[in-house]
Amino acid sequence: MSESVNLAPPSDGEVLVIAEQILGELQPVTLELLGAGRYLADKLGGKLSTVIIGHNLGDIPQKLIEYGADTVYVADDPELQDYRTLSYRRVVCDLLETFKLPPHIVLLGSTTTGRDLAPRIAANFETGLTADCTELDIGPYEHKSKVDPSKVGLYEGCLYAIRPSFGESLKARILGPWKNPQMATTRPGQMTPLAPDANRIGKIVNIPVKLQKEDLRLVVAETVREVSKGVRLAEADVIVAGGYGLGSKEGFELMHELAKCFENSAVGASRKVVDLGWIPYEHQVGQTGKTVRPKVYIACGISGAIQHRVGMSKSGTIIAINKDPDAPIFKFAHHGIVGDVYQIVPELIRQFKEKLTTKGEKTVVHTH
Amino acid sequence: MAGPYEIFVLIKQVPDQGSKAGLNPDGTIDRAKAKRMLNPFDRYALQAALHVKRTYGGRVTAISMGPPPAVEILLEALEHGVDRGYLLSDRRLAASDTLATAYALFKTVTHVGKFDLIFCGLQTTDGDTAQVGPQLAERLSLPQVTYCEDFHLDDGRLHARRIIEGGVQFVDCVTPALITVANSYHPLAYKSFRGAWRVQQLQRNPEELGKYIRTVDLDIIQADPERCGLKGSPTIVAATEKVGELGGNCSMYEGHAPDELVGELIEKSNLKEFLVA
Ligand SMILES: Cc1cc2nc3c(=O)[nH]c(=O)nc-3n(C[C@H](O)[C@H](O)[C@H](O)COP(=O)(O)OP(=O)(O)OC[C@H]3O[C@@H](n4cnc5c(N)ncnc54)[C@H](O)[C@@H]3O)c2cc1C
Numbered sequence: 203m204s205e206s207v208n209l210a211p212p213s214d215g216e217v218l219v220i221a222e223q224i225l226g227e228l229q230p231v232t233l234e235l236l237g238a239g240r241y242l243a244d245k246l247g248g249k250l251s252t253v254i255i256g257h258n259l260g261d262i263p264q265k266l267i268e269y270g271a272d273t274v275y276v277a278d279d280p281e282l283q284d285y286r287t288l289s290y291r292r293v294v295c296d297l298l299e300t301f302k303l304p305p306h307i308v309l310l311g312s313t314t315t316g317r318d319l320a321p322r323i324a325a326n327f328e329t330g331l332t333a334d335c336t337e338l339d340i341g342p343y344e345h346k347s348k349v350d351p352s353k354v355g356l357y358e359g360c361l362y363a364i365r366p367s368f369g370e371s372l373k374a375r376i377l378g379p380w381k382n383p384q385m386a387t388t389r390p391g392q393m394t395p396l397a398p399d400a401n402r403i404g405k406i407v408n409i410p411v412k413l414q415k416e417d418l419r420l421v422v423a424e425t426v427r428e429v430s431k432g433v434r435l436a437e438a439d440v441i442v443a444g445g446y447g448l449g450s451k452e453g454f455e456l457m458h459e460l461a462k463c464f465e466n467s468a469v470g471a472s473r474k475v476v477d478l479g480w481i482p483y484e485h486q487v488g489q490t491g492k493t494v495r496p497k498v499y500i501a502c503g504i505s506g507a508i509q510h511r512v513g514m515s516k517s518g519t520i521i522a523i524n525k526d527p528d529a530p531i532f533k534f535a536h537h538g539i540v541g542d543v544y545q546i547v548p549e550l551i552r553q554f555k556e557k558l559t560t561k562g563e564k565t566v567v568h569t570h
Numbered sequence: 571m572a573g574p575y576e577i578f579v580l581i582k583q584v585p586d587q588g589s590k591a592g593l594n595p596d597g598t599i600d601r602a603k604a605k606r607m608l609n610p611f612d613r614y615a616l617q618a619a620l621h622v623k624r625t626y627g628g629r630v631t632a633i634s635m636g637p638p639p640a641v642e643i644l645l646e647a648l649e650h651g652v653d654r655g656y657l658l659s660d661r662r663l664a665a666s667d668t669l670a671t672a673y674a675l676f677k678t679v680t681h682v683g684k685f686d687l688i689f690c691g692l693q694t695t696d697g698d699t700a701q702v703g704p705q706l707a708e709r710l711s712l713p714q715v716t717y718c719e720d721f722h723l724d725d726g727r728l729h730a731r732r733i734i735e736g737g738v739q740f741v742d743c744v745t746p747a748l749i750t751v752a753n754s755y756h757p758l759a760y761k762s763f764r765g766a767w768r769v770q771q772l773q774r775n776p777e778e779l780g781k782y783i784r785t786v787d788l789d790i791i792q793a794d795p796e797r798c799g800l801k802g803s804p805t806i807v808a809a810t811e812k813v814g815e816l817g818g819n820c821s822m823y824e825g826h827a828p829d830e831l832v833g834e835l836i837e838k839s840n841l842k843e844f845l846v847a
Binding site for chain 1: 627633667668669672692697698699700701702703704705707708709711713714715716717719729732734736737738739740741742743744753754756786803804805806807808809810811812819820821822823824825828829831832833835836838839840841842844846
């Protein structure tokens with residue numbers, strides 16, 4: 203550390219969450235951030251604010267209050283209909299400038315949007331930004347002066363931003379007590395939202411939108427969401443995922459067939475098979491794919507590499523089918539079948555179909 | 571169309587996490603001992619930069635920041651058809667976080683000169699933040715297209731397809747612009763024989779090589795050392811903690827015929843709750 207360290211300037215302990223909506227629907231990560239933000243703000247004795255940007259936002263501001271915000275800043279403008287880096291950046295930077303004291307903490311989700319926007323805001327304010335956190339807390343930071351070691355400064359309200367590092371084998375605590383706001387993005391699916399409370403009281407503040415010509419340099423020609431035909435990994439209750447153990451592209455036909463046995467299911471994949479072109483990237487689960495949290499995750503011929511694990515380890519029940527009894531996936535799966543996918547999966551499908559043809563049997567299958 | 575384009579591509583050398591060499595017992599990397607490689611995500615950025623050059627004409631400059639061995643990846647880039655490389659190397663850059671890195675790269679880019687397009691990998695495998703590209707774009711006041719998986723140029727305008735939550739977005743913007751390339755873009759093609767041969771020749775002649783690969787430091791690029799390295803970094807890694815070993819509570823089904831294994835699984839797991847009615 204340099205010899206003369208100034209710790210963060212004074213703040214009101216305010217926490218600001220940059221909310222995210224898509225087509226008027228709040229993103230789950232925003233609710234999680236409000237939960238985390240509420241905890242941090244309470245610990246700091248400050249307020250929890252949030253800013254929502256878009257057009258025709260309906261009851262979103264009210265909802266944000268129900269989920270924990272004290273103040274909701276609303277930026278509503280036709281030009282803000284679609285997320286665009288520069289125009290959203292302008293709104294957030296303008297808002298931050300209006301604070302009498304800088305917010306203590308600013309949080310965004312590490313979605314494609316949050317990861318696009320957060321670094322620009324941090325760079326603009328020359329402040330720190332910790333990516334993809336899995337835990338957030340407040341703690342002390344003790345600064346010992348190198349010039350005069352008897353001088354010890356204790357800074358209480360430091361954001362403890364915890365993120366996995368070195369391929370998830372370590373948890374690193376990243377601190378930035380020298381500058382407010384202290385900023386972080388958090389991985390979807392890691393924090394717990396508060397239960398919504400319709401009686402919670404908060405303030406809704408419309409903020410002026412002052413876009414400049416240069417903020418509109420990028421034009422959105424079309425946005426395509428895979429609503430019906432696409433891969434709905436995020437919402438599926440059951441995910442049947444295939445890996446390199448399938449041996450070939452054709453193995454995914456079997457995955458689809460197994461998935462069809464379940465209500466609200468989807469097919470996932472490891473990166474290796476995506477890279478091999480056996481299945482499109484939209485199906486990839488993991489560090490560089492999607493993070494999923496289905497009720498059941500069936501991993502077929504997947505070794506359970508760390509980068510895959512981070513994407514699916516929060517699944518309710520993890521079932522692994524792998525012919526290697528020492529495969530790492532058995533270290534964190536709940537149920538493991540040691541066997542060849544080409545023997546096990548067809549048998550699973552057969553037994554399910556058998557159950558389904560005998561109507562009513564589904565409810566009488568032996569339970570202990 | 572409308573070339574030629576002045577194209578910059580930012581690449582980084584990272585420890586090879588696939589190799590056990592240089593891994594400390596606590597799982598951290600001993601950078602001195604670790605095997606080194608071109609950041610896998612940057613391979614897509616390189617491919618994108620070379621694609622522009624081949625399709626529309628232009629010149630590709632690879633820019634990297636790191637200790638002296640990082641020159642290896644600039645040579646690799648030359649083998650792939652990049653025209654020249656710049657390495658920013660300076661001890662005062664040690665422990666730079668993303669903000670300080672983006673500042674140093676900003677100074678390097680402006681030192682190298684004018685450009686139409688800057689390509690970056692989506693993220694690195696040793697930092698994993700995906701922040702440096704956008705932070706550089708902020709300092710250069712550029713529009714950016716992150717998570718770009720395809721693009722073309724038309725009269726200097728960039729038309730791109732980018733990944734968004736649950737879908738894709740088609741955008742277009744003026745150049746200059748900064749693009750971070752998703753790993754769903756085309757993989758890097760094989761090195762050309764000519765490229766590899768040329769680099770081999772260059773390596774025999776350090777003086778000639780120096781014309782293609784320049785190493786610069788903070789003084790040359792006129793960067794403020796106070797804004798670099800540990801001093802210029804608003805964040806620090808304060809502590810690391812090993813993530814506990816996993817597991818032990820997996821119910822294993824093995825050693826029987828498939829129908830018995832499956833029967834047992836269906837009975838003991840909650841799978842049946844989700845079957846189609
Ligand atoms: C920066 C980076 C990011 C990454 N991001 C991701 C990511 O997002 N998602 C991801 O998944 N990976 C990711 N990876 C790759 C990851 O490290 C692994 O390489 C990958 O997950 C392995 O895929 P796999 O399990 O399908 O293949 P393998 O590791 O090859 O495992 C195949 C498994 O199948 C079993 N098997 C073989 N034949 C059969 C059979 N007939 N029946 C049953 N079992 C069989 C084998 O025992 C083995 O366990 C990333 C890597 C890096 C470096």
